[in-house]
Amino acid sequence: MADLDQDERMQREAIDVDRSKGDFRYEEDYAYDAGVGLDAGVVDYISRVKGEPEWVREFRHRSLGVFESMPMPTHWATDDLDNIRFQEIRYYLAKGQKPSRTWEEVPDDVKRTFERLGIPEAERKFLAGVEAQFDSEASYSRMKEELEKQGVIFCGPTEGLRDHAEVFRRWFGKVIPAGDNKFAALNSAVFSGGSFIYVPKGVKVAQPLQAYFRINAQNFGQFERTLIIADEGAEVTYMEGCTAPKFETATLHSAVVELVALKGAKIQYVTVQNWSSNVFNLVTKRGVAEEDAEVRWIDCNIGSRLTMKYPGVVLRGKRARGEVLSIALANDGQHQDTGAKMIHAADDTTSNIIAKSISVGEGRSTYRGLVHIPRTLRGCRNNTECDALLINEHSRTDTYPAISVRGRRNSVQHEASVSKVSAEQIFYMMQRGLTEGEAMSLAVNGFVNDLVKEFPMEYSVELKRLIELQMEGSVG
Amino acid sequence: MSAPAADAGVADPALQRAHEAGAPAWLAEVRRTGREAFASLPMPGRGDERWRFSDVRSLSLEGFAPAPAPSQEDAARLARGSALTADAAATLIFIDGHCVSRPELPESLRRAGVVFAPVEDVVRDRPELLRGEALRPPALLGGGKLLALQRAWFGSGYVLHVPDGIEIPRPLSVVHWALKDGSAALPHALIHVGARARATVHEWRLAAQPDLRTLSVSATDLHAGPGARVERLSVQNWGSAAQSFEIDTVAAAAGAEVLSVNAAVGARRARLENVVRLEGEGADVKLLGIAVATGEQEFDQRTLQVHAAPGARSDLLFKNALLDRARTVFSGLIKVAPGAQRTDAYQTNRNLLLSPEAEADSLPGLEIEANDVKCSHGATTGQVSPDELFYLLSRGIPLPAAQELLAQGFLEEVLTRIGDAGAAEAVRGMLRAKFHS
Numbered sequence: 032m033a034d035l036d037q038d039e040r041m042q043r044e045a046i047d048v049d050r051s052k053g054d055f056r057y058e059e060d061y062a063y064d065a066g067v068g069l070d071a072g073v074v075d076y077i078s079r080v081k082g083e084p085e086w087v088r089e090f091r092h093r094s095l096g097v098f099e100s101m102p103m104p105t106h107w108a109t110d111d112l113d114n115i116r117f118q119e120i121r122y123y124l125a126k127g128q129k130p131s132r133t134w135e136e137v138p139d140d141v142k143r144t145f146e147r148l149g150i151p152e153a154e155r156k157f158l159a160g161v162e163a164q165f166d167s168e169a170s171y172s173r174m175k176e177e178l179e180k181q182g183v184i185f186c187g188p189t190e191g192l193r194d195h196a197e198v199f200r201r202w203f204g205k206v207i208p209a210g211d212n213k214f215a216a217l218n219s220a221v222f223s224g225g226s227f228i229y230v231p232k233g234v235k236v237a238q239p240l241q242a243y244f245r246i247n248a249q250n251f252g253q254f255e256r257t258l259i260i261a262d263e264g265a266e267v268t269y270m271e272g273c274t275a276p277k278f279e280t281a282t283l284h285s286a287v288v289e290l291v292a293l294k295g296a297k298i299q300y301v302t303v304q305n306w307s308s309n310v311f312n313l314v315t316k317r318g319v320a321e322e323d324a325e326v327r328w329i330d331c332n333i334g335s336r337l338t339m340k341y342p343g344v345v346l347r348g349k350r351a352r353g354e355v356l357s358i359a360l361a362n363d364g365q366h367q368d369t370g371a372k373m374i375h376a377a378d379d380t381t382s383n384i385i386a387k388s389i390s391v392g393e394g395r396s397t398y399r400g401l402v403h404i405p406r407t408l409r410g411c412r413n414n415t416e417c418d419a420l421l422i423n424e425h426s427r428t429d430t431y432p433a434i435s436v437r438g439r440r441n442s443v444q445h446e447a448s449v450s451k452v453s454a455e456q457i458f459y460m461m462q463r464g465l466t467e468g469e470a471m472s473l474a475v476n477g478f479v480n481d482l483v484k485e486f487p488m489e490y491s492v493e494l495k496r497l498i499e500l501q502m503e504g505s506v507g
Numbered sequence: 508m509s510a511p512a513a514d515a516g517v518a519d520p521a522l523q524r525a526h527e528a529g530a531p532a533w534l535a536e537v538r539r540t541g542r543e544a545f546a547s548l549p550m551p552g553r554g555d556e557r558w559r560f561s562d563v564r565s566l567s568l569e570g571f572a573p574a575p576a577p578s579q580e581d582a583a584r585l586a587r588g589s590a591l592t593a594d595a596a597a598t599l600i601f602i603d604g605h606c607v608s609r610p611e612l613p614e615s616l617r618r619a620g621v622v623f624a625p626v627e628d629v630v631r632d633r634p635e636l637l638r639g640e641a642l643r644p645p646a647l648l649g650g651g652k653l654l655a656l657q658r659a660w661f662g663s664g665y666v667l668h669v670p671d672g673i674e675i676p677r678p679l680s681v682v683h684w685a686l687k688d689g690s691a692a693l694p695h696a697l698i699h700v701g702a703r704a705r706a707t708v709h710e711w712r713l714a715a716q717p718d719l720r721t722l723s724v725s726a727t728d729l730h731a732g733p734g735a736r737v738e739r740l741s742v743q744n745w746g747s748a749a750q751s752f753e754i755d756t757v758a759a760a761a762g763a764e765v766l767s768v769n770a771a772v773g774a775r776r777a778r779l780e781n782v783v784r785l786e787g788e789g790a791d792v793k794l795l796g797i798a799v800a801t802g803e804q805e806f807d808q809r810t811l812q813v814h815a816a817p818g819a820r821s822d823l824l825f826k827n828a829l830l831d832r833a834r835t836v837f838s839g840l841i842k843v844a845p846g847a848q849r850t851d852a853y854q855t856n857r858n859l860l861l862s863p864e865a866e867a868d869s870l871p872g873l874e875i876e877a878n879d880v881k882c883s884h885g886a887t888t889g890q891v892s893p894d895e896l897f898y899l900l901s902r903g904i905p906l907p908a909a910q911e912l913l914a915q916g917f918l919e920e921v922l923t924r925i926g927d928a929g930a931a932e933a934v935r936g937m938l939r940a941k942f943h944s
Contacts, residue, residue, distance in 0.1 A: 107556050406864055421878035425845060430873040434886055435560065439863040442889035449875050449882040 065123035071095060074220055077123045081189045081223065084196070094209035094219030101213040109366060111337050115311055120252040120283055122221045178236060184229040185240060188256045191227030198229050203258055206289035206317050206345070214339075215315040218254045218287040225255030225286065230265040230296075239268040239301070244284075252283040259289070261296035261324075270301040281336065282310045290318030292326050294348065299327045301486060306334040308364055314340040317372070320380075322348030329486055331358045332367045341399055343372030346380035346411075356485050357386040361394030361426075370399035370432075371415075375441075379410040386417040387479050390426035397429040398447070406437030413443040420478050421451050422471075452478075517691040517722065518568045520546060523659045533638050534630060534661065541658025548652040557649030560836040560868040561807050562776070566750075568656065571722035574603035574690035582607040585684045585715060591742075592680035592709045593929040597623055602684045603721075604663040604692035616675060622668035623679055626695060629666045636666055637697065643728060643756075648780040648809040648838075650754040657693045657724045657754070664694030664725070667708060671701035671732065678707040678738075678927055685714045685721040685745055693724045698739070702732040702760075709930050710741045712751070714773060719746025727755040731763035733787060738766045738926050744773040744937055747802070751777040761787025761816070768925055771798035771806045772937045778807035785812070785819035785847075796825035797921040797934070799914075799941040800833030800865070810839040812854070814847040817877075823854045826921050828914045829865035830942070838870035841884065845876040854884040859891065859917050861910055891917075911942045 063080050065073045074095050078088040103112050178185070184195055191199045209219035226242050244255060261267050284306060292298045298318060306312055312335040318326035328342035344353030355371035373382035388396035398417045419428035430447045452474040460470035476483075516522070523542040527535040551558040551566060577585075582600075586608055589600050597610030606625035622633060629636055646654040665681060683692065700706050712723065723745060731737045745751050751774040759765050771777050783792050798806045812821045827835040837856040858867035871884040891913040899909035918938060925931040 106554060406866065409863070419873075419875070421875065421880070424848075424878055425876070426878050427876045428873065429875070430871070430884070432869075432871060432886070433559070434869040434871075434888065435866065436858070436860065436868075436888040437863065437866040438860075440890060441860070443887065444889075445869070445871065445884075445886040447871070447873060447884050449873060449880055451878045451880070 063123065063125045065121065067121055068118040069095075069120070069122055069221070073122050077221060077223060080123070080125070082193070083189065084193065087192055090204065090209070091220050094216050097210050098213060098216035098220055101210075101216060103213065108339060109337065109368065111366065112311075114281065115283060116281075122252055122254070123223055124251060125223075181234050182231040183234060183236065184227065186227050188222060188225050188227050188258070191258065195227070195229065198260065199227055199258055202260055202289065202291050204289075206291065206319050207287050207315050211315060214285045214313040215287050218256060218285050218315070221252075222254045222256035222287065224253070225257040226259070226269070227257070228259040228267065228269065230261045230267045232262040233264045234262075235266040236268070239270045242269070242271045244271060252285065254284075255286045257286065257288040258291075259298055259300070260291045261293060261298050263293045264295045265293075266297040268299040268301065270303075272303050272305070284310055284312045284314070284335075286314045286316075288314070288316040290326055292318060292320045292324035294321045295323045296321070297325045297327075299329065300342075301329045302331060304330075304332045304334055304338065308334065308336050308362075310335045312338040312340065314338075316340065316342040317345065318343070318353070319345045319347050320351035320353055322377075323350050324348060325352040325354070327354040327356075328371070329356045330369065331486070332369055333360045335367075336364065337366045337368065339368045341370040341372050341401070343374065343401075344382065345374045345376055346382060347376045349377045349379055351377060351380045353380070353382040355384045355386070356482050357384075358479050358482055359386070359388040359396045361388065361390045361396040363392040363394060366395045366397065368397040368399065370397075370401075372401040373403070373413055374401075375404045375408055375411045375413070378408055380408075381411065382413045384413070384415040384417070385482060387420070387482055388417075388428060389420045389422065389475060389478065390428050391422045393423075393425045393427070395427040395429070398431065400432035400434075400445075402432070402434045402436075402443055402445070404436045404438055404441045404443065408441060409439040411438070411441040415443070415445040417447045418478070419447075419449045420475065421449065422475075516569055517571050517573060517656065517660065517693070518545075522572075526660060526662075530662075531630065531634065533634070537661050538659055541655045541661065544655035545652060545659050548655055550652060551649060555649060557809065557838075559838070559870065561778070562805055562834075565776070568722065571689055571691035573660065573692075574687040576605045577602040577607065577686055581686060581715075585686070588713075589680075589682040589684075589711075591682065591711050591930065591933045592678050592927065594677055595680035595709070596675055596677035598680040598682065599623070599625065599665050600682045600684070601625075601663070601692070601694065602686050603690040604694060606663075606665075610679075616673070619673045620668075620670040621673060621675065622666055624666060626662055626664045626666060630662070633666075633668075636668055636699075643726075644782070646754050646780060647782050648811060650752060650778070650780045653724050653752045654726055654754050657695065657726050660693040661695060663692060664696050667696075667698045667700075667706065669700045669704040669706045672703050673701070674705040675707070676705075678709050678930070681708065681710045683710070683712045683723070685712075685719050685723070685749065688720055691722040691724075696725070696727040698727065698729040698737070700729075700731050700735040700737045703734040704732065705736045707738040707926065708740070709927070710739070712741075712743045712745055712773075714744065714746035714749065717747060720748035721746060722750050724752045725754070727753065729755070729757045729765070729767070731757070731759045731765050731790075733760045734762040735760070736764045740768045740770070740925060740927070740930055740934075742770045742772065742934055742937070743777055745777070746773060747775060749774040749777075753777075753779045753781075755779070755781045757781065757783040757792060759783070759785050759787065759790035759792050759819070762789040763787065763791070765792045766795070766924075766926065767793070768795040768797070768921070769808075770934050770938070771796070771800070771808075772941060775803065776805040776807070778809070780809045782811045783813065783821060785814050785816055785821055787816050788818040790816065790819040792821045793924075794821070794823040794825075795921050795924055796823075796827075797918055797938070798827045798835060799830070799918070799938045800827060800835050801830045801941050801944060802833060803831070804833045806833075806835045808835070808837045808839075812839070812841045812852055814841070814843045814850045814852055817847050818849045819847070820851040821853070824921060825856045826859075826918060827857070827867060828859045828861060828918060829867055830861045832862070832864040834866045834868070836868045836870070837886070838872070839884070840872040840874060841882055843875045843877050843880055843882065847877045848879040850877060850880040850882065852880070852882045856886045857917075858888040859914060860888060861891070861914060914942070915939065
């Protein structure tokens, strides 16, 4: 940092994010540990420990084969992927506990971890259901009783595939098949933890269901699997947050999230990702929207070393709607490679993508998009806007959309812009008595404000705090 | 060099090697390097991002061979149809890659040191103008193998050299004709416009018969010196079964102003690669593209705007109208190098779908490594507005005519920016004819 001049250092400090909240850990003694490295034995071990049916074990093995046969996607993605050492990662760690139903039952050390993250308070205030995952398995899971009475299922994949196979098996691995990409295949081979949710016909879950994901052990890979099915006319909002302490070596998080919105259903999926800056966060997220259904991804990426995540919606029924709202903040040593995919597969479907990124210091943010409208369709529309804000001289941003359109009465529009905080704005605010740091903070918050407003209230508060600017070192 | 056997293809290494014999050492070296690169590089494949959305499976260089020189009668006949730039200062005519008409430059320009001549003459008289060509930058946008093929056959095409401070007020015209079915032409154009100099070049690629199946691989390098003003219009109207590849570069020095217009009309498949480098402060490059794609045509447009210097400006606008089962691919990238502050860079791609079977693919990209920039891109794909269509229909204009009128209105935005009204009218006529083919 010696080569940075005073101004730039001040600007960086001004915009840096508070990551200290997640940066702690406790010693763990795991009852189940699949060891280091990946082979068929590890897959068998995970499947045996979980007591899975034979078809799930076969699915895992098939997926492992796919993972091993697929090349790294470095012909389009960053070479940083080659730094992942798959044979040095631990694929399964668990304390052997069943998810606790009350907070008092949770083991003390795990409880301390989550209390620091503020989970019980969050639940008391807002949430209809909470699941907290500690390394591989859920350690705490609770849902309000009235939802249970309405038939809402909220559990992990092990319970979902074992106890509710008739509900979940039909869609499991169908929205995102194991062969979708190398990391989806990896997840399909070694998945554990995550949320399986079913909302019955017409049930509207008024309060959000929530999950916290936490990596607590060094060299650990977290591979949670989430499947949310909203039956006809149902509505649900799901929120996830993630943190990890900072370790010496890189850690891998590779999730698969599948959403199914049946006729007229609405699913909103909110993510605030704040992994520590040595986590490879390689996530596949996709939803299917049937007739008149709506799938909405709200995605905020602040942490991790490399995030590659392009939430998608397959618009499979007439008049289905898909939306992705995305905020990314890339600081020194970070690459936020995010975006969205909209696959139109029925008439009169509409999709909307709004992505905003901020690059600070030597951070790099990338938008990748795909909009596909085939020739058999008519009356489809897509709107895409991506805006990038560059804070420092060495900040970097890239935009790589791909748009393919045929058919009748279909239209797409895509716009992208790149800008910096204008000197006039900063001058105006400083002239009215704000410090440079405060002025920068205000300008950056203004840039993302119209998107932050779309987040559920409790998350928009958290987001503002995360993007909060610190004024130390700033000279008036 | 002797005319090749009719069945020997342009991709045949023995034929390529024979082409090296008897050439000056530096030229033989250019050809040898090209031949070896061509042999070692793979054909574009489906996994290559730079060929994304292109129909690479139908890409074949087999069955095309350099054609022998045309007869006197053919040369005279085609020369009569070559006056597309009405008030050209001079016109060069090529048939199947052979130069059949050398221009008479006005005495004043000749004395000022202006060179406007076919490559074969420059090899003989002024080889120093071409020798640096061995150092030409590699094709960055996927056409490496095609460029290597062009180098292996290096020898056709032209050189325009305008010394510092010289202004050529009227346009120079170059007409490339395809005459023989199965012929391959691989011309190179080197346009060097010196400091504060000024020139306009029009290039017309035409077919002697409308349904010719020919191959054209052309490479054009345009250098605009400090404060130079250069305008280049390139119009592709090959026969309906032709394959066309244009691999171009533009380098703009400080304060240079360049306007580059590409019109795509003919060929079964046509690909344009254009790498533009803004190398000096205040350079200003405008890139325009216009296409009407019909039938089974595929127009593939790949551009890269590299801002290597601060305070430069680039602006791209590509407009495509699509009918029938045609396809266009636009892939553009703006790259702003670290330190290229105060960059203004824009990129717009607009596609008008006039048929449900047509497909427009768009890959607009940005890579920005400087923070004090104004950059944006926009891409839209849609149909003619129902309101505008209704207005015309309600006034008794039949549907096909109304659609055509609206499409032509859509294309006018580019046509009106062609500096020469006569040339613009010629392009307009070619585009109009496509609505009735």
